[in-house]
Amino acid sequence: MSIQTPAPPPHRPGAVLFLLAGAQFLVVLNTSIVNVALPALGQDLRLTPTGMAWIVNAYLIAFGALLPVGGRLTDVLGHRTAFLAGLLVFAAGSVAASVPSGAGPLVAARAVQGIGAALLSPAGLAILLAHRPAGPGRGRALGIWGAASAAGGAAGVLLGGVLTSALGWWAVFAVSALVALPGLVATPLLLARSERRRTARLDVPGALVVTAGLTLLVHGLGARGETPLPDFVVPAAGVLLLLALMPIERRARDPLLPPALLRNRSAVTGNLLMLLLGAVWVATFFFLPLYQQKVLGYSPLEAGLTQVPLAAALMAASWGAGRLRGTLLPGLITLATGLLWLARLPVDGALLTDLLGPSVLIGAGLGLAFVPLTALGIAEVEPRHAGIAGGLINTSRQVGGGLGLAVLTTLANPAVDRATPGPAALAHGYRRALVAAALIALLAAAGTGIHLLRGRVGAAATPSPHTDHSLTSDRG
Secondary structure, eight states: OOOOOOOOOOSOHHHHHHHHHHHHHHHHHTTTTTTTTHHHHHHHHTOOHHHHHHHHHHHHHHHHHHHHHHHHHHHHHOHHHHHHHHHHHHHHHHHHHTSOOOHHHHHHHHHHHHHHHHHHHHHHHHHHHHHSOTTHHHHHHHHHHHHHHHHHHHHHHHHHHHHHHHTOTTHHHHHHHHHHHHHHHHHHHHSOOOOOOTTOOOOHHHHHHHHHHHHHHHHHHHSTTSSSSOTTHHHHHHHHHHHHHHHHHHHOSSOSSOHHHHTOHHHHHHHHHHHHHHHHHHHHHHHHHHIIIIISOOOHHHHHHTTHHHHHHHHHHHHHHTTOSSOHHHHHHHHHHHHHHHTTOOTTOOIIIIIHHHHHHHHHHHHHHHHHHHHHHTTTOOGGGHHHHHHHHHHHHHHHHHHHHHHHHHHHGGGSOSSSOOHHHHHHHHHHHHHHHHHHHHHHHHHHHHHHHTTSSGGGGSOOSSOOGGGTOOOO
């Protein structure tokens, strides 16, 4: 039986970790860096609101829908080969997106970025697991990797505002290409080649079904009212395709989702909870800048700068979660508390009294929860399935974000006057959404508590500074 052999420990583990964390930062950065640039971009390219939404959705849909396929290709091709290919595709898409050539080519370039990200992210996580044996070193590495991921989402708003103001919208894409180029040079030098699974094949029917199903689901939830069909038809078609995946996988010789992974309690629990965390994560970074700009009158640059405390708390908490134990439940409770505090949303809110405190709590809660959930989702995973496990946990966050945003924006909209909503109406709508986000965080906390009481999470929930139980126990 031929299986993928883990790469030997690198001669420069610190440099390898920096490379992997930088790649994950870049992948997550591109989920938000374009948001602040959209008004300038839309004006230059004469885009409709739907066209501007596609600049964002093209990346998110390609990234989220193809992550399971990217994870499986990581296991089949070899970790270094997949990582290098993903980085190359991502860089090519970034270069193409930075050239002002019209709406269609830009949407296509963003989709290429998403395809590269869907291969790069699970490959990077698989390399990290292969190079860091179970123990305190792996927990610390996951903390750094998680901090980089968290920082990417928070830094996107800030960098987008700075680059757009200083150079123009094209710079938000060009900077990704510039950051990717050193990685292309460093990867062959730092990473040893890992053997591919010569007997393994990509489950093409399963890959097509899961990609189409997730694409329809995410796109249908984000494109309500844009087709002549009722709003539920497109996402319902996506759900039906995903349900059809199970009988297809049972007949597959080398299934896209290995049965052993689906029987892993830690992996299943981690992915379900990550769906909920993803919904809250995306909602926070969507509604907070809207409140700041549309209610408080902040400029895009000011809105970006005020994200710094949240980003700092997120990074610090993620780093700490890799060294501490038992941070998942406190993190979710802290997150819910911060969201309820922020949900006050006064029309005349001030940074120091109304935004700073809840932003720090939200950032800390996200960081304390994200790292142990990532660890939980890959606990007790065989090395040959590390890529698909990493892809699946990232897919859960992306799909959870799409589902959550669709539900929360629906809750916010009825409270907003359809004609010309004033600050009070907008604040009321955003308040409803943030309260609902807090309830989602509490639901995740309740689920975590139930599993802790039943002994199914226990030491697997978080990395330990002494023993890395989070990746060695199946009692999730």
